[in-house]
Amino acid sequence: MSQQYKTAAGVLAPHRKTLGRRILNNWQLYLLLLVPVVLTIIYKYVPMYGIQIAFRDFKASRGYTGSEWVGLYWFERFFSSPTCVRMIKNTVSATKS
Numbered sequence: 001m002s003q004q005y006k007t008a009a010g011v012l013a014p015h016r017k018t019l020g021r022r023i024l025n026n027w028q029l030y031l032l033l034l035v036p037v038v039l040t041i042i043y044k045y046v047p048m049y050g051i052q053i054a055f056r057d058f059k060a061s062r063g064y065t066g067s068e069w070v071g072l073y074w075f076e077r078f079f080s081s082p083t084c085v086r087m088i089k090n091t092v093s094a095t096k097s
Helices: 019-025 027-055 073-080 084-096
Strands: 005-006 012-014
Touching: 019 027, 027 084, 073 084
Parallel strands: none
Antiparallel strands: 005 012
């Protein structure tokens, strides 16, 4: 029979296991949960580190952290170019085919 203790109101309530004890009792479930969590981190979050290239004057010899940070310079340059609209149209039409 489970252990019971008295509450402030004097009612007997069942004794609950601590979080650590519940995790240890169900370690197999947490091990199964670990696989999708690790895969999510590897395939969804690690590639986000590479997004920095769009905001840097990237030089392969210097790597991500050695390249100069330029912010939105490349975006401003692209959208202010006279061929911007044509390049976007070509890209969208090429992806439709």
